[in-house]
Amino acid sequence: MSDAVKVGFVPLSAAPRGILVVFCDDALKYGPATRKALGAAANLVTRAAATNRFKGKSRSTLDILAPEGLKAPRLIVIGVGKPSEIKDNDFLKLGGVAAGKLRAGNDAVTIIAELPDGAMKPDQVAAVASGVRLRAYRFDRYKTKKKDGEDAALRAEISLAVGDVAAARKAFAPGAHLVDGVIAARDLVNEPPNVLYPIEFARRASQLRKLGVDVEILDVKAMTKLGMGALLGVAQGSTQPGRTVIMRWNGGKRGDRPVAFIGKGVCFDTGGISIKPAGNMEDMKGDMGGAACVVGLMHALAARKAKLNVVGAIGLVENMPDGNAQRPGDIVTSMSGQTIEIINTDAEGRLVLADVLWYVAKKFKPKFMVDLATLTGAIMVALGTEYAGLFSNNDELAGRLEKVGMETGERVWRMPLGPEYDKLIDSQFADVKNTGGRHGGSITAAQFLQRFVDDTPWAHLDIAGTAMGAPKTDINQSWGSGFGVRLLERLVAEYYETRK
Ligand code: MN
Ligand code: ZN
DSSP, X not given: OOOOOEEEEEETTSOOOSEEEXXXXXXXXXXXXXXXXXXXXXXXXXXXXXHTTOOOOTTOEEEEESOTTOSSSEEEEEEOOOGGGOOTTHHHHHHHHHHHHOOTTXXXXXXXXXETTEEOOHHHHHHHHHHHHHHHOOOOTTOSSOOSSTTSOOOOXXXXXXXXXXXXXXXXXXXXXXXXXXXXHHHHHHSOTTTOOHHHHHHHHHGGGGGTOEEEEEOHHHXXXXXXXXXXXXXXXXXXXXXXXXXXXXXXXXXXXXXXEEEEEEEXXXXXXXXXXXXXXXXXXXXXXXXXXXXXXXXXXXXTTOSSEEXXXXXXXXXXXXXXXXXXXXXXXXXXXXXXXXXXXXXXXXXXXHHHHHHHHHHHOOSXXXXXXXXXXXXXXXXXXXXXXXXXXXXXXXXXXHHHHHHHSOOEEEOOOOHHHHHHHOOSSSSEESOOOSTTHHHHXXXXXXXXXXXXXXXXXXXXXXXXXXXOBTTBOSSBOOTTHHHHHHHHHHHTOOOO
């Protein structure tokens, strides 16, 4: 298990068990239940704060071992800053900070979910609980010698003391499914490529059937019949055959057009014949981060029985150099009928997506399509690892993604598309070529994809900098971040779900 933390809720009035976690503001003020729990130890906290220059700044912490006058073996005080400046998405981080202070072997923890002016609201409590679980996640299933150190998994029972237990449970229920979805995505990204090849990835996606998702797996024969020559051209260099997986959640009205999410699932990318240098090539096990996100998102939406119709589609291949691998100079025919000249076999993700995007656009006529792909190193040159690149043919969809990006902290930055860039990918032998040269590499990749979406409202997220190896945060210490699951779940919830 990568997630051994149990989070539950108890009333604020209950006597705290185990390690005690409390919140204070930048005037070192606590809420009434916290004051009561601290009792005579409040003076101790004031003295310790002065010694440690702890001023209650947002997400700062004060850690007191064996505090005199308290039963708790340890007291952790977390600052929330100036009360008027607390934002909605701070609560997730506060939960993350709390979990970040805990070490392996902790068995009981009580977090008093209270601000200086009283109990946190149910949504805020739910966010703290989600933050705790997201931060506590470790991928350690291949470590046979688990030390009691920093990297060992936390195995704690964490109680959040809250004003209204029933309301907190209700608010956390969808959040818990969302956390499960993020963790499912992280697990997939973290798995080694000898374990997670296309057939195995498809098998794991098919476990969504337990949640009522309809899962269809297209094998090589089915894809050949459909004419998916672009995807199959990539897959042909590997002994592991490719797959396309179509996941459908029908939570909306019958016949209602679905929304669609498409993920690049290159289970390992050597670059193919245009082989990559050896340094850090192991990271290319994460070249399926887009597909992992789509699976995690489908999990989150199905588990909470989202009220809309959703299609998730992932193209799964392994890009290998081999006697049967495709060559630079090859020309393949995509499902759309457009021919593609292969210039560089390492620009394979767009070839996979070209066929899956076209298939979804034609078969399901979705309201919109969002694809996610660890597509280009160039997006990291442009944006670093803080923002994913956003490309879109639709201003409304792009604006919504930017907004939910700010709300969830999974931020996206819009980049240009335009017919001027098309010239860079015009081919002298085919309809289009698969690379556009060194300049604007992320843009020409997106411009390529646009030729395969027809007039469907569409957005492309280049998550090469955010899905794996991004800097660790308050809510993520894992190499695979699960980026995009929370972003797109929020997009759906805010704009596309019919409410009761
Ligand atoms: Mn590549
Ligand atoms: Zn790739």
